[in-house]
Amino acid sequence: MTTTTYRAGIIGLGFIGGADQVSADALGQQLTNLDGSHAQSLQSHERVKLVAGASRDPGRRERFAQRTGAKTYASWEAMLDTEALDIVSVATYTPEHAPLTIACAQRGIRVIWCEKPIAGTLAEAEAMLQACEKSGSLLVINHNRRFDAACRRLRDHVAAGGLGKLTSVNLQWNAGRLGNVGTHTIDAALMFTGRRITAVSATLDEAGKPDCRGPAFRDPGGWGFLRLDDGVMVSIDAADYANTPYHMVVNGMEGRAISGSFRSDVTLEYWDGRREIWPGIKESAMNQAVREIVQALDDDAPFPCAPTESVHTLEAIVACHASSAKNAAWVALPLKDEDRAIEVLTG
Numbered sequence: 001m002t003t004t005t006y007r008a009g010i011i012g013l014g015f016i017g018g019a020d021q022v023s024a025d026a027l028g029q030q031l032t033n034l035d036g037s038h039a040q041s042l043q044s045h046e047r048v049k050l051v052a053g054a055s056r057d058p059g060r061r062e063r064f065a066q067r068t069g070a071k072t073y074a075s076w077e078a079m080l081d082t083e084a085l086d087i088v089s090v091a092t093y094t095p096e097h098a099p100l101t102i103a104c105a106q107r108g109i110r111v112i113w114c115e116k117p118i119a120g121t122l123a124e125a126e127a128m129l130q131a132c133e134k135s136g137s138l139l140v141i142n143h144n145r146r147f148d149a150a151c152r153r154l155r156d157h158v159a160a161g162g163l164g165k166l167t168s169v170n171l172q173w174n175a176g177r178l179g180n181v182g183t184h185t186i187d188a189a190l191m192f193t194g195r196r197i198t199a200v201s202a203t204l205d206e207a208g209k210p211d212c213r214g215p216a217f218r219d220p221g222g223w224g225f226l227r228l229d230d231g232v233m234v235s236i237d238a239a240d241y242a243n244t245p246y247h248m249v250v251n252g253m254e255g256r257a258i259s260g261s262f263r264s265d266v267t268l269e270y271w272d273g274r275r276e277i278w279p280g281i282k283e284s285a286m287n288q289a290v291r292e293i294v295q296a297l298d299d300d301a302p303f304p305c306a307p308t309e310s311v312h313t314l315e316a317i318v319a320c321h322a323s324s325a326k327n328a329a330w331v332a333l334p335l336k337d338e339d340r341a342i343e344v345l346t347g
Contacts, residue, residue: 176221
């Protein structure tokens with residue numbers, strides 16, 4: 001049995017990366033509402049040693065060192081050049097994902113665990129894939145539901161025909177932010193259905209809600225439709241100032257499945273009157289991601305979540321922007337020409 005201990009480092013020691021509540025306070029959020037953090041989940045595995053973290057913010061570095069005992073660096077370059085690391089978490093703002101991931105790949109880091117969305121542009125996302133393919137690095141994108149046991153059970157139930165032939169999917173959430181929140185939700189819809197998107201029609205919310213990460217970011221919500229393979233339609237209802245509850249509904253000819261936010265129950269309602277509730281798994285899906293990362297390092301085996309799925313999710317979000325600019329006209333995927341160049345300004 002393999003007993004290797006894998007050394008991990010984190011670039012970005014804020015809310016999701018370093019489990020830093022001071023950073024969370026600045027965003028108006030609570031760590032307890034997260035499905036884990038990189039620091040906590042890496043430390044949860046007995047064969048992963050969190051040895052280093054990098055941040056430009058001295059307060060974050062100090063607090064991270066106190067919480068974890070890990071060495072800290074003001075420069076991610078210094079961390080990568082000094083430490084022998086097997087796993088590196090990229091837990092920074094989205095515009096930094098591509099250059100940091102590519103730098104890790106070029107240094108031969110075996111696993112790069114990157115926050116979502118994968119990048120701000122399709123060109124950046126594709127460059128990340130190419131760099132990791134060239135180096136042999138495993139690129140893992142932190143779309144948590146890909147690792148959630150209840151969500152995987154629903155995926156398998158749908159694939160086995162448990163809801164009958166699929167007809168539609170309804171996605172609804174508050175706070176807008178197609179790039180930040182929508183990336184999780186759209187990716188989950190693709191996971192549940194096992195389908196690809198062929199076209200998008202959308203209208204962005206122009207309410208102008210300020211982004212919690214500052215004026216450099218503009219990540220509106222909106223409304224629209226995604227057309228999937230076989231004609232299955234996905235509706236999106238995600239206004240900037242909505243107070244509607246978060247939910248995803250997968251509809252089939254025999255019933256429907258309703259799933260909420262992280263770790264929530266899955267409710268199945270069948271048209272013949274049957275009803276089931278699958279209790280949500282209370283353990284962080286990020287902990288499961290770390291277990292599967294370790295398994296991949298041990299066995300050099302295929303990882304269950306391909307980063308190409310995250311590129312497709314980003315393409316759908318970019319397509320929402322492209323469609324809205326054309327008065328909600330249908331935009332076909334794969335995107336072409338100027339539509340591919342649109343940047344999603346999410347933090």
